[in-house]
């Protein structure tokens with residue numbers, strides 16, 4: 001079978017990784033790259049025997065591509081994806097799918113209309129720890145989930161943001177810690193627990209000089225009836241901590257080295273001898289605790305196709321991408337709902353009103369809501 005012909009748009013950060021992955025992949029061929037930094041475009045193209053463009057639209061017009069991978073600032077996700085789909089190309093767009101759910105709706109709809117694959121770069125779903133967490137939950141090893149506490153903390157000084165100004169603004173990034181860092185966590189949360197239906201949140205900028213939020217505290221109710229509490233911040237020493245409680249047990253996942261960890265330092269499942277409902281109903285001890293047996297979880301051997309493998313397979317009609325547009329849109333809607341709740345200071349139910357969010361977003365871009 002001939003290799004899938006791909007182009008990559010945006011090369012500096014994540015795009016560089018995509019170029020390397022495509023060029024090494026036996027079932028893909030890198031035909032072209034597009035990047036506004038002409039010298040970077042030439043260097044990367046030269047290294048991989050590809051054609052360089054500074055205008056991605058010319059690349060879409062001139063190159064016989066099956067698909068494109070887009071790794072540009074968030075403001076460009078929707079227009080670039082729509083243009084690529086209109087040119088008949090499959091798309092792997094970096095996370096988040098877009099900045100506003102109204103844009104995401106259009107992207108998902110256009111891909112469906114044209115019968116093209118829309119995959120999104122939520123690669124944390126391929127990490128061994130997260131795959132094991134998903135397996136334990138899906139196998140019902142702790143029973144139906146009813147509560148989750150999730151923290152993602154990692155210090156990002158102003159110097160990090162000064163390097164890439166686009167990350168600092170509502171207009172170009174669509175948000176701060178929610179869009180940039182923890183869209184992965186919110187994606188995992190929806191993947192593990194299901195559809196969010198109600199959100200209450202506080203968002204703020206605790207310590208940074210930029211305008212977008214650096215700290216979020218939120219509560220979420222899911223369609224299953226489960227509740228989650230979240231603390232997300234780029235002010236704090238590294239901590240990736242998740243505690244999930246089900247009817248039959250609980251899972252602790254914790255790491256202090258790096259908040260984007262693949263295999264956590266501490267990963268345990270605790271199984272209850274009797275279910276929660278039974279303990280609550282029958283334990284004669286007025287301070288009775290569940291009787292738990294703990295086990296360490298080893299997730300080191302878990303293998304999963306990469307995002308690129310799954311994208312190529314999906315383009316060939318063999319399976320679905322790891323994260324498709326529809327599920328990434330659910331994650332984006334949750335992010336938008338958290339921002340809406342934080343700004344309006346009220347409980348928000350999902351689906352959110354698209355026009356309402358677009359209006360709030362425009363106000364945020366104009367500086368009409370101060371987060372300090």
Ligand SMILES: NC(=O)c1ccc[n+]([C@@H]2O[C@H](COP(=O)([O-])OP(=O)(O)OC[C@H]3O[C@@H](n4cnc5c(N)ncnc54)[C@H](O)[C@@H]3O)[C@@H](O)[C@H]2O)c1
Nearest residue numbers: 010011012013014015034035036037071072073094095121
């Ligand atoms: N999946 C992950 O773990 C992960 C990690 C980092 C970043 N990301 C995502 O990747 C995307 C890019 O982030 P980054 O950190 O690589 O940013 P970056 O600023 O390092 O790179 C963006 C690149 O896009 C280029 N660009 C800007 N406008 C362009 C245009 N009109 N045409 C062509 N190129 C253009 C820039 O010149 C730059 O080279 C974002 O969506 C980000 O959230 C994902």
